[in-house]
Amino acid sequence: MSVLAAVFILVAAAGIAFAQTQFNNAVDLEEKGCVELCRAVSRDVRSCSENRSDLDQRSAVSAAMKRMCGNASFIDADGLLMRYYYDGAFYDEYSRGDEIETALTGLSENGEAVTVFGSGDEYYTVSEKRTAIRDAEFCVISARNITAVYKTRENAFISAAVAASVVSVISAAAAGTVSFLSRRRMVDFCLAFENVGNGYLNVRIPEKGAAEMRVAAEKFNTAAASAERSFKKTEAIAEGRKEFVDRLAHEMKTPLTSILCVADLLRIRRTVPDEERIEQAGIIVSEANRMKKMSSKLLELATAGSAELEMRPTRVFELIEQCAEGMRPALTAKDITLEIREGSEDGIILCDGELFKSLVYNIVDNAAKASEAGQTVTLTSRINGDNIVISVTDKGIGMTKDVLNKITKPFYMADKERSRKEGGAGIGLSLCVEIAQRHGAKLFARSKPGKGTTVSVSVPLYKGAAD
Amino acid sequence: MTRILIVEDDENIAKTIKAAVAVVGYEGYICGNGLEAVELIRREAWDVALLDVNLPDIDGFEVMRRISSRDLPVIFLTARQNVLDKVNGLRLGAEDYIVKPFEALELLARIEVVLRRANKLSSRLAYGEIEVDTASHTVTKNGKKVSLTPKEFDLFVFFLRNADVAVTRERLLSAVWGYEFEGESRTVDIHVQQVRKKLGLYDSLVTIPKLGYRLEKKE
Incomplete structure (x- = not known):
């Protein structure tokens, strides 16, 4: 029994010591980052307030700080907290509660980071940098929330204890036969468990030694690998979503800038000549329309991803004929001919009619946008093994390879100027990809600058009978 | 220009x-x-x-x-x-x-x-019989010196540079006071009244309901 206790203590101690080292390193890193950020911002505030006249210097410092930290006390996880001093008076524009106050009283004379325990289980590291610019003194304070680092250590301690119990029980059972060397391997196990607990999912245990050890190592490795895979997948999805939201925010701001600025102009001017009023209100109307179009496309995109599909066997000819009919008036208005190529092949696919037509509409619409008056857009369908390929070909401006690689990204526009004039929102092809995916179909594009573009969608043929 | x-x-x-x-x-x-x-x-x-x-x-x-x-x-x-x-x-x-x-x-x-x-603005501004020198921080009306507090001075200069434009109280706060001064738009009102009184701008520095103030251009 004393052996069991000794193993437990040994393993637990190793785990805890390891977790503590990891923790110290992490905190060091955070503190360094905090001090560096503080210094960098301080330098920049200083540099943009130099070479100003005395009269403007105070407002320059104030403005520079405001520009860099906005109106919020914390911009993000690594947010900045700003304060400045003038003539001995102390202005605190961005108050950040008691925990920061406590941290500040613990700061050394100038600049060192400290870690503090604040209210509500929050931990911060805080750094301060004071600089004098002529008669005024200002001070930049950066703070980082490092609660996550503390949480990780806590979890590591728990898993060390759990791992130690597991290891001591196993080693007690095997005590007679397991050599000292195998016990060393138990420590390997323990460290591996801890690493996983710390979020390092790429840890693996060498699969060697006694049979039961090998099996245990194998099991551990499989579990860790699967956890790593699913984590990476989640991460990629989150990354994609973040990118989408970033782009969306950016796309919304462009029309909003025109609207806000022009509306403000119309509001503040005493008199506005008719001509200018018409032009400026016109800008508001056209930009608002752009936002309207974008919001309806976004709604379509959201629906395409989540709506219940009504899958029915449908003849491809029926689909493309309906699309051609629906699109022809709009294309004719621009003097563009839309035709279905002679000798196209028919086939039956399983699809949601409305959604699939919207896929073809979007591709034809893109082709029309790329075309000049007098040109032709051609629809083709052709059987290729188990699939049927529907293609839309234009003889328009075409794209380089570089552009071709980016076209399905949300909000990407190959030619911004042209696309906006045509009323594009940059969402069409993302929508097509989404719809194609839901039909088990694939999208392809071939293009040559100046020669035109062909976008094809390859759909599996339906094996059963049509309605 | x-x-x-x-x-x-x-x-x-x-x-x-x-x-x-x-x-x-x-x-x-x-x-x-x-x-x-x-x-x-x-x-x-x-x-x-x-x-x-x-x-x-x-x-x-x-x-x-x-x-x-x-x-x-x-x-x-x-x-x-x-x-x-x-x-x-x-x-x-x-x-x-x-x-x-x-x-x-x-x-x-x-x-x-x-x-x-960048010193690209003229330091001398005029509004009817009122003359302003932003370099020496002086205001004269009919050649006689008018004493304005620093904030009143900045406020008047801001109106001069944005003549005929309606300015909200928030905009004045951030332009003249230089920071968000939430809920204190009364401060602006008091300063505007002072400027009006000291410079006799009762007819030209007008209040625009629901918006703010406007200094109307002299014909």
Whole structure:
């Protein structure tokens, strides 16, 4: 029994010591980052307030700080907290509660980071940098929330204890036969468990030694690998979503800038000549329309991803004929001919009619946008093994390879100027990809600058009978 | 005349900015891409450049790098809102950084600050029989000195530079007091009343209901 206790203590101690080292390193890193950020911002505030006249210097410092930290006390996880001093008076524009106050009283004379325990289980590291610019003194304070680092250590301690119990029980059972060397391997196990607990999912245990050890190592490795895979997948999805939201925010701001600025102009001017009023209100109307179009496309995109599909066997000819009919008036208005190529092949696919037509509409619409008056857009369908390929070909401006690689990204526009004039929102092809995916179909594009573009969608043929 | 180069690829935003700067009498010139902007800056004389960060060819930061030898005040316009971007822009030597979307008067106020810093604004302003010298901080009416407090002085100068434009209390607060002064728009009202009284502007410094104040241009 004393052996069991000794193993437990040994393993637990190793785990805890390891977790503590990891923790110290992490905190060091955070503190360094905090001090560096503080210094960098301080330098920049200083540099943009130099070479100003005395009269403007105070407002320059104030403005520079405001520009860099906005109106919020914390911009993000690594947010900045700003304060400045003038003539001995102390202005605190961005108050950040008691925990920061406590941290500040613990700061050394100038600049060192400290870690503090604040209210509500929050931990911060805080750094301060004071600089004098002529008669005024200002001070930049950066703070980082490092609660996550503390949480990780806590979890590591728990898993060390759990791992130690597991290891001591196993080693007690095997005590007679397991050599000292195998016990060393138990420590390997323990460290591996801890690493996983710390979020390092790429840890693996060498699969060697006694049979039961090998099996245990194998099991551990499989579990860790699967956890790593699913984590990476989640991460990629989150990354994609973040990118989408970033782009969306950016796309919304462009029309909003025109609207806000022009509306403000119309509001503040005493008199506005008719001509200018018409032009400026016109800008508001056209930009608002752009936002309207974008919001309806976004709604379509959201629906395409989540709506219940009504899958029915449908003849491809029926689909493309309906699309051609629906699109022809709009294309004719621009003097563009839309035709279905002679000798196209028919086939039956399983699809949601409305959604699939919207896929073809979007591709034809893109082709029309790329075309000049007098040109032709051609629809083709052709059987290729188990699939049927529907293609839309234009003889328009075409794209380089570089552009071709980016076209399905949300909000990407190959030619911004042209696309906006045509009323594009940059969402069409993302929508097509989404719809194609839901039909088990694939999208392809071939293009040559100046020669035109062909976008094809390859759909599996339906094996059963049509309605 | 103050010449402003507007480097912005979105046509409507560019047009809007041009209209906005025209309100206070600046001449705006629109340019839609970075390389052309570099050329224009090298070839012609400008007072301020408004530089969009996202341009179709080279980005605004790159334009800034290429023209760094010129002594041209630059204000960045951008839809990106992160701290590092701001620091980056200012580190390259930009005078200011304005995040889209923005109001017309906010942009004008920023341009004015930059012009003043670069000493490109006249220090002498006149309004009827009132004369102002921003260098010596003096105001005279019919040749007689009028004593204004520093804030009253700044307020009056702001109205003068934005004559015939209706200004909200919030805008005045941030332009004259320099920071968000929430819930204290009474401060503005009191100062405006003082300016009105001291300079006898009862008919021309008018209150616009639900909006703010406007100093009406002398015919």
